Structures are given as C-alpha cells and as structure tokens.
Amino acid sequence: MTDHIPTSSTRRSRPDLWRLLLLPLALLLANGSLDAQGMVDIDPRIQEIVAEISEENLEHLVTGMASFETRNTMSSVDDPDRGIGAAREWMVEELAGYSPRLQVGLDCYDVVASGRITRDVEICNVKAVLPGRTERRIYVSGHYDSVAQVPPGAEDDYPEHDNFAPGANDDASGTAVAMELARVLSQSGLEFDATLVFIGFAGEEQGLFGARLHAKRALDEGIQIDAVFNNDIVGNIRAGDGQINGTAVQVFAPGPDDSPARTLARYAYRFGKAYMPHHDIRLVGREDRFGRGGDHTPFNYWGFAAVRFTEIMENYARQHTVEDTVDGVYFPYLARNARVNAGGVASLALAPAAPEVDNPNGQPRLTRGESRYAAHLEWDPSPGAASYRIFIRDGWSMDWQQVYDVGNVTEFTFEGLSIDEHYFGVAAVGPDGHESLASPYDRPHRVIEEVETR
Numbered sequence: 001m002t003d004h005i006p007t008s009s010t011r012r013s014r015p016d017l018w019r020l021l022l023l024p025l026a027l028l029l030a031n032g033s034l035d036a037q038g039m040v041d042i043d044p045r046i047q048e049i050v051a052e053i054s055e056e057n058l059e060h061l062v063t064g065m066a067s068f069e070t071r072n073t074m075s076s077v078d079d080p081d082r083g084i085g086a087a088r089e090w091m092v093e094e095l096a097g098y099s100p101r102l103q104v105g106l107d108c109y110d111v112v113a114s115g116r117i118t119r120d121v122e123i124c125n126v127k128a129v130l131p132g133r134t135e136r137r138i139y140v141s142g143h144y145d146s147v148a149q150v151p152p153g154a155e156d157d158y159p160e161h162d163n164f165a166p167g168a169n170d171d172a173s174g175t176a177v178a179m180e181l182a183r184v185l186s187q188s189g190l191e192f193d194a195t196l197v198f199i200g201f202a203g204e205e206q207g208l209f210g211a212r213l214h215a216k217r218a219l220d221e222g223i224q225i226d227a228v229f230n231n232d233i234v235g236n237i238r239a240g241d242g243q244i245n246g247t248a249v250q251v252f253a254p255g256p257d258d259s260p261a262r263t264l265a266r267y268a269y270r271f272g273k274a275y276m277p278h279h280d281i282r283l284v285g286r287e288d289r290f291g292r293g294g295d296h297t298p299f300n301y302w303g304f305a306a307v308r309f310t311e312i313m314e315n316y317a318r319q320h321t322v323e324d325t326v327d328g329v330y331f332p333y334l335a336r337n338a339r340v341n342a343g344g345v346a347s348l349a350l351a352p353a354a355p356e357v358d359n360p361n362g363q364p365r366l367t368r369g370e371s372r373y374a375a376h377l378e379w380d381p382s383p384g385a386a387s388y389r390i391f392i393r394d395g396w397s398m399d400w401q402q403v404y405d406v407g408n409v410t411e412f413t414f415e416g417l418s419i420d421e422h423y424f425g426v427a428a429v430g431p432d433g434h435e436s437l438a439s440p441y442d443r444p445h446r447v448i449e450e451v452e453t454r
C-alpha cells in the first residue's frame with residue numbers, strides 16, 4: 001500500500017505549531033478536492049481526444065441548429081427548412097457522417113396532450129450509439145428542443161410553438177457538446193469498455209418529456225446506465241449583470257452524500273481536472289440551479305447517476321427568448337466545457353465497471369475486522385480489473401481526501417481506522433490505469449416504524 005498524498009505527508013513532517021497554522025490555509029487553497037487528485041494516470045490517447053474537440057465544429061453545430069428558427073417540440077415536422085422536424089433530420093445526417101461505427105437514429109414516443117404539451121405529439125430524441133465491449137452505458141446529453149416566450153398581446157400572431165426560438169445557448173450548446181463528443185470518440189479508433197450514447201432530448205422545455213420517457217424505458221428494460229453527463233446552457237460567459245467568466249463551469253449533483261449523482265460528480269471533477277487542469281470545475285451539491293430543472297433529474301429519480309453541467313454566468317434575458325442567438329455563445333468557452341466532459345467520459349468508458357460492494361442483502365461489506373478496531377472492506381472482482389483503489393473521506397466532507405492503490409485484491413484492512421468517522425469507496429482500475437466510479441460503502445437509511453400507543 002502506498003500513500004500518494006503529497007500535501008498530507010508534507011503537512012505531517014512539519015512541527016505541530018506550523019501544522020496547526022498551515023492546515024486551514026492549505027484546506028482553503030485545496031478547493032476541497034485537491035487531495036483526491038492523487039494517483040490519476042494520464043492517458044495520452046485521452047489527451048488527444050480532448051485536443052481534438054473543435055471550436056469550429058461546435059460553432060457549425062450550434063449555428064446549424066439555430067438556423068431552423070425554432071425547434072419547439074410542437075413546431076412543424078414537415079417544413080424542410082423550419083421547425084423541429086427539419087432540425088432533427090439535419091442532426092441525424094451530421095452524426096451519421098462522423099463514423100460508420102455510430103448507430104444513429106430517432107428514439108420516438110407518442111405523447112398525449114397534457115400541461116404544456118398542448119396537443120398530442122410525437123416526441124423524438126436524436127440518438128447516436130457507439131457500441132463498446134459491454135452493454136453498460138455512459139450518456140452524454142443535451143436537449144435540442146427550444147422555446148421562446150411570445151411578446152404579451154401577440155399570442156394570436158405568433159403561437160408559442162411557432163415563435164422564433166433559436167435556442168442557441170439553451171440548448172443547442174449542450175447538444176453540440178454531445179454531438180462533438182460523438183465525433184471525436186467515434187473517430188478515436190479506441191475500443192471502449194462501455195457503450196457510449198450521445199443523445200439530444202426533445203420536450204425538455206415542456207417538462208423533461210424526452211428524458212423522462214427514455215429513462216423510464218431504460219429502467220423497465222433493465223438497461224444499465226452507469227453515468228449521464230447532461231449539458232444544458234453551457235456556452236455563454238456574460239451574465240446579465242455584467243459579470244464575465246469563461247474559465248469555470250458548474251456541475252450539479254443532488255444528495256445524499258454517496259448518491260449515484262455525487263459519486264459521478266466526484267469522478268467528473270477528478271478526470272475533468274486531470275485533462276483540463278486550468279478549468280475551474282465547481283461542484284454544487286444540489287439537484288439543479290435554484291427553482292430550475294433539467295434532463296438529468298429523471299435519470300437520478302430512477303436510480304441512475306446523472307449530473308448537470310451549466311455555465312457559471314447565466315444571462316436570463318437570453319434564455320427562452322428570441323434573444324437566444326448564436327452571438328451569445330462564446331465558442332472557446334463551449335470547447336473548454338466539452339473538453340471537461342471528454343476527459344471524464346473517455347476515462348470512464350475505458351475503465352472496467354465499478355465493483356459491487358454490497359452483499360446479496362444490499363448491505364455494504366464494511367466491518368471492523370478481526371480486531372474490531374479496523375476498517376475492513378470487501379468487494380466482488382470487477383471483470384477486466386487489474387487492481388483496485390480505495391477512497392476515504394472524513395465524516396463531514398463532500399470530497400474524497402485520501403486514495404490508496406491496494407493491488408489486485410478483493411478485500412483490504414486499515415488497522416486502527418474508524419469506520420464511524422470515515423466514508424469509504426472502492427474503484428476498479430483497468431490494465432492501462434483507467435479508473436471506474438468509486439462504489440460507495442453507504443448504508444440505506446434505517447426505516448423507523450411508528451409506535452402504537454393507547
């Protein structure tokens with residue numbers, strides 16, 4: 001066992017007084033996640049994938065989608081130049097041109113009128129699948145539908161479904177990230193362990209319809225979705241109040257602490273940062289921006305791991321309005337966010353599956369060991385794993401603080417380490433150093449029954 005945490009060991013070697021003085025400063029500078037950056041194996045092939053992300057192609061994709069004037073879910077499907085039908089046909093053609101390895105098509109559902117879906121409509125997601133060695137899936141997504149409010153009093157002239165709604169940033173930007181990753185990953189020549197799915201959802205603006213339908217069908221059909229990297233509003237750098245920031249992105253992940261979404265967020269940080277160390281990835285421990293929603297939510301609701309990427313500087317005047325035009329998207333920034341996605345997605349897709357840590361009764365195999373004062377962890381071997389990595393954080397921390405390579409074993413004991421004071425996770429590592437998600441040793445909440453009284 002080796003401890004590869006330079007910041008911690010440096011601290012340990014200082015006199016106690018200095019340690020006391022320096023520790024809070026070090027924690028402040030550490031941005032919460034620095035310690036767990038230890039032990040990342042950089043793969044030059046992933047560096048190439050990240051470098052291959054093209055600002056020009058992202059601009060081509062956003063401009064192309066915006067050129068259909070509206071992609072409202074209830075807009076025309078017959079008009080060859082305008083509306084969601086023409087837009088999705090164009091997207092299918094683009095994706096099909098990237099690589100013969102991509103299986104491109106529509107994923108359609110007949111939806112009856114309800115709420116903001118004002119008439120029966122066929123909702124079609126645009127999907128490109130890059131088959132991997134296994135069936136388990138990793139998603140990169142955005143929503144390609146758009147919406148724009150109609151000026152008050154003009155409702156009869158411009159019904160909402162036909163109003164000009166370029167949706168360049170919301171969310172051609174996120175859909176372009178998914179499509180650009182489809183291009184670079186399908187053209188990389190790499191054989192991935194996981195099957196990659198690049199998807200543009202529809203019906204998001206009326207209530208996440210495309211994502212809800214797709215996620216529920218995956219649940220019903222027993223499809224294993226290991227991760228959803230959802231990108232929604234990821235290309236603007238100027239907030240409406242004048243602030244500008246083109247070097248940071250937010251990643252939203254709802255709790256509890258060891259939820260699938262948080263596990264994925266920690267991973268997206270770790271490997272996004274490994275390949276884009278100069279981009280500020282800000283994890284936020286909530287479902288979404290306050291009072292807002294997105295397509296990652298139905299996936300989390302049905303037990304899959306899904307996070308949302310969103311720009312740090314939103315301009316509300318240019319969302320859901322006729323002002324959401326291509327000139328509001330800054331392509332160097334959109335490319336940086338796409339590269340953060342690519343680092344995480346490629347790493348995860350090349351890695352073996354995360355190990356199973358629960359016993360058949362659903363209880364995590366974490367005990368106090370033979371001494372009764374140790375942390376003893378067990379897990380099942382993961383197909384294709386060459387070794388395992390254990391992550392530890394203390395009982396009141398959001399991010400992993402320590403990481404240990406423990407070799408090709410399926411149990412490990414830390415003598416004297418409290419399992420009450422710490423949280424644990426274990427990841428499988430493939431022969432080329434690619435790391436899986438860290439399976440958390442998390443106990444479900446205890447069920448408390450009401451006491452009957454008279």
Ligand SMILES: [Zn+2]
Binds near residue numbers: 233
């Ligand atoms: Zn959106």
